[in-house]
Amino acid sequence: MQFSERIKGVKGSAIRELFKVLGNPAIISFGGGNPAKECFPKEWAAETARELIAEKGDVLLQYGPTEGYMPLRKAYLEKVLPPLGIKDATIDNVITMTGSMQGLDLLAKVMINPGDTVLVEEPTFLGAIQIFNIAQANIVSVPMHDDGVHADELEEMVKKHHPVLFYTIPTFQNPTSKVMNVETRKVTARLAAEYDMLVIEDDPYAALRFSGEVMPLIKTFDTSDNVILLTSYSKTISPGLRVACCCGNAELVRKMVIAKQGSDTHSPNLNQALVAEFINQGKMEEHLRFINSVYSKSASVMIDAMRKYFPEWAKFEAPEGGLFVWVTLPEGMDANEVYQRAVKDKLVAFVPGAPFYTKPGICDNTFRLNFSAEPEERIVEGIHRLGDLLKEMRG
């Protein structure tokens, strides 16, 4: 069997492959980006699913509109966007998706011709790299710093490459947990207008803030309608439901709808109805307070353990939110080798940094730790084992 050119070179997602390892409960996993199971609104979801199907089953079990389940689109438009500073959107700017990943796939379909240049942060979400590779894009990158990408470097790359789009996770970036500063957000919006460049503002983590100041969305500085916001409910409610919403240029959203007709027809109604109910019942605020208290604690536990057990030459910073701690080892040290030994000898998993980079070999001395999926005592135990391994590997 002959496969298409676009799929030939694409490897499976490093994180998805981790699922096989994670099947072994003895493994302490800092891989993935799984929410803590105590953070799922389980009882609420069980009862609400029953009520929704009993009361609205005729609609929810039937085909639904590709644009999305209207009560969710409305809840997003009227209740989610305004507090984020987006007050002039209309229903035509809003589409729902089967997870934000689908948003990226739809945007790749409607925006990218093979060979087109797209600009990403380096490192960045490996799922985005995979999608842009399948779209046969020419991927160029701008480096991440402690306060995200730098405006001058960003502008230089945009000027030089005229990318069709810039993909960014400005707040609690995956994998680095860094936050883009306000000035760069403004510059990003200006560049979107000046170069007629689409900015994909992927924002799954901003709601998971434990400390520091809330940052304005790039979308709030958008004067050209060239910034599209992706809002995932995977980290805040449940990834297993696969629900996300999006706010962008109406013409672009219309093209996404056509692409979505040919992707999965529409997102499942029940799942969208659950998220709509969660928002409309006003449960989000209290729920976020709860999960942020959980994750803030887990992050502290992990950072404290890292300070205690990691060698000094392993560099990292305490995140202000999100789900990850990003670790940089000394130059020349191979995080993939650490990973192999960690899984085999120490029964600890994480994600080596390499797949977050656009090209192999750029930065093999980095790795990502997730702190949301394991209970505290296993976080401490896993970090202890990992610290021991690092010391074993480099005196």
Add this chain to the structure above:
Amino acid sequence: MQFSERIKGVKGSAIRELFKVLGNPAIISFGGGNPAKECFPKEWAAETARELIAEKGDVLLQYGPTEGYMPLRKAYLEKVLPPLGIKDATIDNVITMTGSMQGLDLLAKVMINPGDTVLVEEPTFLGAIQIFNIAQANIVSVPMHDDGVHADELEEMVKKHHPVLFYTIPTFQNPTSKVMNVETRKVTARLAAEYDMLVIEDDPYAALRFSGEVMPLIKTFDTSDNVILLTSYSKTISPGLRVACCCGNAELVRKMVIAKQGSDTHSPNLNQALVAEFINQGKMEEHLRFINSVYSKSASVMIDAMRKYFPEWAKFEAPEGGLFVWVTLPEGMDANEVYQRAVKDKLVAFVPGAPFYTKPGICDNTFRLNFSAEPEERIVEGIHRLGDLLKEMRG
């Protein structure tokens, strides 16, 4: 904003656009392919969703594997496929999808380079045409007859064009409701082997049989592992859940998994769990008996009304199953014009035939009627109005 070449020429799905019309409850709709709402297992789904989330919420609300929720993959492999004559498949042949439409999208991604030739039945499912257009395939076709495509015409086209794939709905084809004969099924499987051509056997309607003999799947004649079967649960359980399963070549399925990682990460777990429970609780057989009694009745009511109210020159046949009646008007008569007037003057909707054809203008004198979505009295009333309109338009 500049959109990609692949999306520029693609129009929205004619059926999806119908949803806007269908918002008006005064319209009697023979468009879409919506199951009857009394055919949804509503009470069961409400109670089972509650139980599933209460008992397995930690798993169902969490990220799941891209290959699919294991209990559903197993149920499909062990309980669904063997009675269909597929007994030697393994779990690596099985992937679950967010509706069969996603299966087509994934197959297009992993099989089709721009310019590659794909072969379809003419007319065929308009969603497939849309997907192959977005994939920038060169679409060629083989005509449908009363017993499906003909083996000699099929072989001729395969020999001439060496298509990378042949897309077929062999049983109760959409839109014609025709059934491919056994001989052609065998030839199709032979051609798949001889020409190393993928055959996509899309099978959403076969379970909806009211009369006539059950036909063997093309997949049961597959000696080369080049036939991939798509099984949708949209027509038998609920389209709103967006769940389908697929059985094909393990290497191909592996590529689909990679493409699915970059499409929606995984299908929602709860929805897959509901379908798995439905199968595992042995509810399907009785449920199919029930819905087939409903649809068989609706089809009869529609056919009887058509015989009574339609002019003689409107040609159609009583279907043995599925959801549709296909109508052919005299040459030169434009079904799109009928459609415009039907919606405006008679408040009756259906799908004109044109979008089911691979090129504009091939066969504008056809249209598709769906009989599953309206109650009997509205079927009779709608057919009466439509018959009147046809007579008004052509003496």
